[in-house]
Amino acid sequence: MYGGHPPRATCSRVEASAPSSLDNPGQDPNRPKEKGSKMATNEMDSHVKEIAKALGNRVPEQEIARELENYVSVYRVSVDTAKRSIVKKHGGDPAGLLKAAGKTVQELRAGDNAVSLLARVVYVDRRTVNVPDGAKEILSGILGDNSGTVPFTAWEASGLELAKGDVVRIANAYTKEYRGRVEVHLGARAVITREPPEALPFQPRAPATGGAPVPATVSEIREGVGLVTLTARVLQVEPKGVTVDGATKTVHHGLLADATGRVQFTAWKDYGLAAGDALRIEGGLVKTFRGLPQVSFDERARVERLTESDLPGLEQLSQSPRAWIEDLAERGGAVDVTLRGIVVDVKEGSGLIHRCPECKRVLVKDSCRLHGVVKGVPDLRVKAVLDDGSGALSAIFDRELTEALLQKTLEQCLEQAREAMSVEVIRDAVTDALVAQPIEVRGNVTSDEYGLMLMVQEARVLRVDVQEEARAMLGELEESS
């Protein structure tokens, strides 16, 4: 994706193999040293050319190739480190290599202390935060590339001008995790250089997936599938304006469903879609958007409207399907599902909370992680653990649902907490109302490394005719015996 450089997938595969052999140096002493880190010649060539270029072609490629081979195969350092070391050794500037060392947003992992990235500023805001030694000016916002978006904070903002739409090359940033999401932080060591917009051409299709589309049902659509062929019915669709390369474009966003489930979609072209349409989409690309897999397609896909199909009707598909948590864990989330389970715990941070007026983060000891000491805005929410016997997930209830659960308004809760001189009373009330309670909930389920999270849209106490089901099961058992 970076102009004339090798495809990302090839690079990352090589990078991944080198550190893993470093991790277990003593694993097999008899193993030949070259094994496991041997690179295909053409990959090697492109790295050599890149190093040569960074050194202004002062050093013969043959010599570079020999050194690179030595670093990677004999000393088994990662390709990145090897390239940097060679450039440094010959008196060059490793910054000239950053193009290949960069990661895509999707590849970012928390806890990386030296991240390089080519990205577009999707959103940026300058503000002042309170830190222990006074006020400090920072920039924060969102960075994006063709693989996804990531929040960022630049802690050394004086003299740094960033505007929406800018394409920047970032080196030596670090990553952290906040609420299960990776964030990019630009500290004192970070180097930010502006690039022309062409450096990051807009591509709704990830470059590395390749290959022919695979046939899939909706429930088989998950991150990393790449291109799919899918037959599904449009449940809902609406136009949405998005800004691409500074220009406004209309996309069509909605929900697709088949008998196995439902999935969000984005059509980058106006197909004149309407709810109820049965479609065959050949070459839709699966991406993850806000923790949910989604299908996007444009003129590169073949989209066909079917007059006849085996798909269930619109009304049937519009009902929120029952799901087991075990299956959702395997699928990595789902849109608008109904779950039945028992609440087995109510977590910290449930009940009456205060949010930062700037960024809505929950305050800890009257302090926002990003904006320091602020006057909090009160809110109600519940983080419950719902368990259905096949798996467990975090179920988040918003203010409205929490008020309904407690049968109290936010104001009444504030009053109650004032009287008790503690917000704990509200959490206790939530615990009393929910723990050990069988419930039925409906909403979207997203997934991250901490597991699944359900944003509850509807909740009700589960009432099951226990006798009827027991009688039926007993009857079946007696029949089969």
Place this chain on the structure above:
Amino acid sequence: MIREVAWRLFAGEYNDSRKELSDGGDRSPSYVLTPLGAKVNRLLVSGVLTDIENLGTETEPHFRARVSDPTGIFHVYAGQYQPLAAAAIAKIAPPAFVMVVGKARTYTTEQGNVYANVRPERIRVVNAAIRDYWVLECCRFLRKRLDLARAAHGLEAPTRESLQKLGCSPAAAEGLEAALQEYGKVDLSRYTAMLVEGLRYLLPEHRERAERPVEEPAAPTAEAEEKVLGILTALDTDGKGAAWDALLAAMAKAGMEASDLEATIDVLLDRGAIYEPVLGRIKRI
């Protein structure tokens, strides 16, 4: 780390477990393996909390609670490492319907006998409707495990792969394979009977049978108490009390049924004539 699921299973199946699995490391989770292949790290239990004893002290309580379901009794232990549950247990007046979320653990006696118990994370008083719903959920999952176990018994040499072909999820296949290795092809009729018992418990037309009180042992006699105390003294050779199994064996020899012994021990515990210095050992005061 992904949160462990809370298994729904009856005391009858859980208490038949003789094996605790662990990957080794200090922080890696452990699992109680049941004969039907449930690999239980956490479980959800509901039933009647019949009695609570404090095995610790007033200031450092260590509670043992018994929770009875249609098939048997769960032994629930809560001490300093289960502060939330211990505080909750202290406030419950038995008998009461409860729901318990807890961790699965086993205790191994010196003789090598293994007893499965529950370390509660949360315990709540619930109503009969919730308890009934729990019984129904247990029946659903037990039926599924039974069906899979039956299919597995039909295989020549069941492996994880062949079990998955039968429709097991990867996790269920792994548990079932381990259970077949550990327990062999267990008698499934025992668990089918448990399933039927659970279902009948929910139905008024079978209520007479279901509501039959848990067999009340005959009131222990003074003679039995003397006998137990005598044997306790004889067995307590190192001052650490008598092992429960040794006591059981000695009493069987003396012609006393296990249920009678249990009842006698309970009376003596209540009266403060004996106590449990550590789990599984009984000592005279």
